[in-house]
Amino acid sequence: MSQDADPTTTPYRPRPTLHDVAAMAGVSIKTVSRVVNGESGVTEAKVAAVRKAIHQLDYRPNVSAGALRRANRRTSAIGMVLEDLANPFSSALLRAVEDVANQRQVLILAGSGDEDQDRERALVRAFSERRVDGLIIAPVGEDQGYLRTEMEAGTPLVFVDRLPQGLLADSVLSDNEGGARAAVHHLADAGHRHVAYLGDLQIIPTAQQRFAGYHRACLERGLPWTPSHHLHDLHTVDEATEATIRLLGSDEPPTALFASQNLVTIGAIAALQQLGLEESVALVGFDDFPMADLLKPRVSVIAQDPFQIGRVAAELLFQRLDGDLGGPRRLVLPTTTIPRGSGEIPPRTRR
Secondary structure, three states: OOHOOOOOOOOOOOOHHHHHHHHHHOHHHHHHHHHHHEEEEOOOHHHHHHHHHHHOOOOOHHHHHHHHOOOOOOOOOOEEEEOOOOOOHHHHHHHHHHHHHHOOOOOOEEEEOOHHHHHHHHHHHHHHHHHOOEEEOOOOOOHHHHHHHHHOOOEEEEEEEEOOOOOOEEEEEEEEHHHHHHHHHHHOOOOOEEEEEEOOOOOHHHHHHHHHHHHHHHHHHHOOOOOEEEEEOOHHHHHHHHHHHHHHHHOOOOEEEEEHHHHHHHHHHHHHHHOOOOOOOOEEEEEOOOOOOOOOOOOEEOOOHHHHHHHHHHHHHHHHHHOOOOOOOOEEEEOOEEEOOOHHHHHHHHH
């Protein structure tokens, strides 16, 4: 390898600037700016010279600086703070927003909040410093009041999956309580009376709503209320696996499981497989996930529609950017029960 091609010896070269383009093209900086911004009043010969210089120098305009000069100060970028971009729910939601944004040639900047309010605030601050046009947030913690300054500055906010706390703003949610009720009713219809609840962190509003739906359905169907069958704060696959193994090894094991989050569902499946009970203990999970219909038995779920949530949230945000000044909206989207096999297993005789 020659010295010129060795990245360890190649000297650092700063990015080319408007001045560099102007010097190579033999025109003024103002002329280069007009060409870059697509303005009229520049001769064809100068346009060609500027474009040639841009190509040769690989010049890249500063989008943020250009936005500050435009009348509407738009950057054509939206910031998104989601729970965990690695989670299928978050990634599907992000993709739906991206699809809508692409139609408007708007860029998406996204990060994971990781159930950490400090992380949420840091991401919001970073996106705001980059002058994003709007924010879509899956809120964390008990206070989103700090975002009031963003709203007062004219930045549209749309919250997804969870309601903001301490702030009135647009939100797009799933019917968490109704979906949980449907799961328990589905298991009760299969003959189960001992249905356990496997829940996410109790501080998460959606987990609270799903447990409330579970509770309500148990009352509606007259099912025994057994606190030892209520497992909370299972936030990872491993935690859910270990807790489910302990539950099913107890003196009074349930005959059916309701897992209130997709990672918890995966952990419960792992436990059932380790114990050889996947064909004996019924399971319904809240949230669909990849491969759920390829397992044996196939996994019955209460499905949210993250693509629809993302699409509706993006369209609502763009309506605000287009000048809609109406009051805050709360849109609740229904869930769907998908019976695939695991939720239809009849109860076995309890030992």
